[in-house]
Amino acid sequence: MxxxxxxxxxxxxxxxxxxxxxxxLAITGPSGAGKSLLLxxxxxxxxxxxxxxxxxxxxxxxxxxxxxxxxxMLPAETGWWLDKVGDHFVNPSxxxxxxxxxxxxxxxxxxxxxxxxxxxxxxxGLLRCLxxxxxxxxxxxxxxxxxxxxxxxxxALLHGLMEEGITILxxxxxxxxxxxxxxKTMRIENGQVVT
Amino acid sequence: xxxxxxxxxxxxxFASSFLVLNGALSLWLxxxxxxxxxxxxxxxxxxxxxxxxxxxxxxxxxxPLLTALVAIAMILFAGREVWARQDRKLSGLxxxxxxxxAMMFSGVTITVIALTTQIQPDPWWTxxxxxxxxGMVLGNxxxxxxxxxxxxxxxxxxxxxAIEAQLLLGRPKWEAMRPFTRRALRTGFMPIxxxxxxxxxxxxxxMMTGQILSGVDPTEAVKYQLLxxxxxxxxxxLGVLMAVLGSVHRLTDERDRLRLDRLTAP
Numbered sequence: 001m002x003x004x005x006x007x008x009x010x011x012x013x014x015x016x017x018x019x020x021x022x023x024x025l026a027i028t029g030p031s032g033a034g035k036s037l038l039l040x041x042x043x044x045x046x047x048x049x050x051x052x053x054x055x056x057x058x059x060x061x062x063x064x065x066x067x068x069x070x071x072x073m074l075p076a077e078t079g080w081w082l083d084k085v086g087d088h089f090v091n092p093s094x095x096x097x098x099x100x101x102x103x104x105x106x107x108x109x110x111x112x113x114x115x116x117x118x119x120x121x122x123x124x125g126l127l128r129c130l131x132x133x134x135x136x137x138x139x140x141x142x143x144x145x146x147x148x149x150x151x152x153x154x155x156a157l158l159h160g161l162m163e164e165g166i167t168i169l170x171x172x173x174x175x176x177x178x179x180x181x182x183x184k185t186m187r188i189e190n191g192q193v194v195t
Numbered sequence: 196x197x198x199x200x201x202x203x204x205x206x207x208x209f210a211s212s213f214l215v216l217n218g219a220l221s222l223w224l225x226x227x228x229x230x231x232x233x234x235x236x237x238x239x240x241x242x243x244x245x246x247x248x249x250x251x252x253x254x255x256x257x258x259p260l261l262t263a264l265v266a267i268a269m270i271l272f273a274g275r276e277v278w279a280r281q282d283r284k285l286s287g288l289x290x291x292x293x294x295x296x297a298m299m300f301s302g303v304t305i306t307v308i309a310l311t312t313q314i315q316p317d318p319w320w321t322x323x324x325x326x327x328x329x330g331m332v333l334g335n336x337x338x339x340x341x342x343x344x345x346x347x348x349x350x351x352x353x354x355x356x357a358i359e360a361q362l363l364l365g366r367p368k369w370e371a372m373r374p375f376t377r378r379a380l381r382t383g384f385m386p387i388x389x390x391x392x393x394x395x396x397x398x399x400x401x402m403m404t405g406q407i408l409s410g411v412d413p414t415e416a417v418k419y420q421l422l423x424x425x426x427x428x429x430x431x432x433l434g435v436l437m438a439v440l441g442s443v444h445r446l447t448d449e450r451d452r453l454r455l456d457r458l459t460a461p
Contacts, residue, residue, distance in 0.1 A: 043363065044450050044452065045359060045362065045363070045452055045453075046452065047448075047450075047452070063451075064362075064450040064451035064452070065362075065365040065366060065367050065451055066365065068362065068364070068365045068451075069364070072363070072364075073363050075356070075359070075360070075363065077356050078360060079355075079357040079359060079360025079361070080360065081354070081357040081360065081361060081374060125360075128364065129363075129364070132364065132365060
């Protein structure tokens with residue numbers, strides 16, 4: 001569960017909403033409307049005001065690193081700071097068996113980051129987030145760079161996560177994706193929620 | 196000092212003709228360096244002539260107040276130089292005061308300790324010893340600090356996604372910044388490490404050369420040079436460390452965010 005209360009930052013808000021355990025909210029709207037800004041504000045990556053709570057934690061009472069492990073965000077552009085893919089994971093050998101589930105080779109932990117396609121980066125970034133066992137997952141266009149088949153694999157993974165009780169917030173430009181995932185939708189235009 | 200050979204101004208004009216040749220080459224090869232070369236060398240001539248006159252009168256007066264004022268002016272100029280050499284710098288007062296403060300703390304501390312415990316002129320602030328020593332320490336700290344801050348700010352800006360990816364995985368700010376902090380520190384230390392390693396084999400340091408040319412026994416000149424190199428190394432290291440850690444502190448905040456909004460655009 002996640003509750004966002006009068007969340008405000010430059011170019012956005014105030015925004016209020018609640019999403020329950022195992023539920024999903026799709027955030028839609030034109031490019032530059034403030035969808036990514038909203039996700040960044042929730043994980044406290046940019047200065048903002050307002051309060052965010054989950055069933056277990058209150059943001060203002062939690063150190064930022066702990067908060068970001070609990071409320072994990074996958075940005076539209078994933079960052080890598082070492083040469084090898086596996087070095088970015090806590091337990092690369094444990095993750096290897098899950099790689100085929102989302103259409104990646106079990107060998108990809110040994111790859112060079114510079115060799116990855118943008119779709120591969122994104123899926124590996126998602127697995128990297130999941131390693132921290134978050135309660136809430138914020139995804140910025142998780143399937144934007146993927147073909148139909150791989151999109152289905154990722155959506156199946158997301159379905160599985162929701163069944164485990166994980167709450168998902170999802171920014172998407174795919175008009176059919178919210179329905180496929182069973183998400184409610186929230187539309188943002190010019191930094192304001194329009195219903 | 197009886198074998199000291201005094202230079203005439205005509206000698207200097209002859210020596211400068213090679214620099215003029217460089218300017219002509221730049222024009223011919225369209226390197227676009229001739230303007231910079233001309234301005235830099237003109238600045239050097241004016242600054243050095245003035246400083247020669249200033250030092251001469253300062254040595255004659257031997258006032259602690261005037262010596263301190265000159266030292267402060269040197270710090271402010273060095274601070275401006277550090278500020279100007281960064282492509283992206285911290286906005287507001289921080290941009291100037293961080294580098295200047297680090298340089299002042301490390302430079303003053305080390306120079307004062309050296310004067311009071313090692314060289315021990317009487318009185319300890321005697322401008323003939325204090326100002327040249329402070330100048331050498333300050334000049335080298337300045338190079339180290341400006342290089343390291345420029346490296347850090349450029350890296351923070353360019354590697355934003357890599358830094359934020361680590362923050363998003365719940366890493367604290369110092370850990371997320373560590374690869375870039377380390378790179379900045381290395382860059383700041385590099386000139387002094389290189390010059391220590393090459394000194395005596397590839398190059399004879401300017402100060403030692405100057406002393407030898409003016410008739411000082413080479414082994415005595417070497418001792419002075421070693422003292423100065425140790426002081427320079429110590430103050431550069433201290434200053435670079437302070438400036439870089441201060442800058443990392445300012446580029447992040449208490450909620451472990453990367454605050455690139457505190458950097459100015461180039």
